[in-house]
Amino acid sequence: MPQNLSERPDFFARHRALLEQAVAATASRGHWTPYPESPSTSAYGEDAAKAGEAAFHERLGAPFELPGHPASGPRRAAGPDARAGAAAEILARPNAASFDRARRAAHHRPGLVRAFQAGGRSTRECTCRRTSPAASS
Incomplete structure (x- = not known):
């Protein structure tokens, strides 16, 4: 992972x-979800x-790693756009793996649809609670 901020991906732009x-x-106070x-x-x-x-079966029995984790390296120099972009990336990565997570969750919950909901949405909600300022107060 690049340590120089100029070499890092621009998650805000993404x-x-x-x-x-x-x-x-x-602003509209309506329901909206991108996932x-x-x-x-x-x-x-x-x-x-x-x-x-396929991703689920590939990971069975393999060591757990976090390649390209967005929280690595210096974060103090990041401004509000970089932090907002990183927060969006934190939500986008697990969502991109929703079906992989659903297969893993299906070992513990009956039914793929229920496992998809539990393995996807619940993971994002937990991520938000752990990373939100309100969660730390």
């Missing part, structure tokens, strides 16, 4: 549209379930 939609949803709970092919694509199952 997630700008998502962050703008979140701000608009906050649907349903394991629908219309939301996640035709190959997402097969790719998630």
Whole structure:
């Protein structure tokens, strides 16, 4: 992982549209989520379930690593845009692995749809609670 801030990915730019939609949803006080709970092919694509199952089987018995973890390296120099972008990335990465997580959760919960909901949304909610300022007060 690059230690120089100029070599790091610009998560704010990557997630700008998502962050703008979140701000608009906050202003309208309506319901909005960029990550649907349903394991629908219309939301996640035709190959997402097969790719998630393959990723699950690939990880069985392997060591757990966090390559490219966005929290590594110096963070004090990061401004509000970099921090907002990193927060969006923290939510996007687990969502991208929702089907993999669903397969893992299915070992503990009955049914793939329920496991998808528990392994995806619940993980994001826990991530938000652990990383939000209110959670630390």
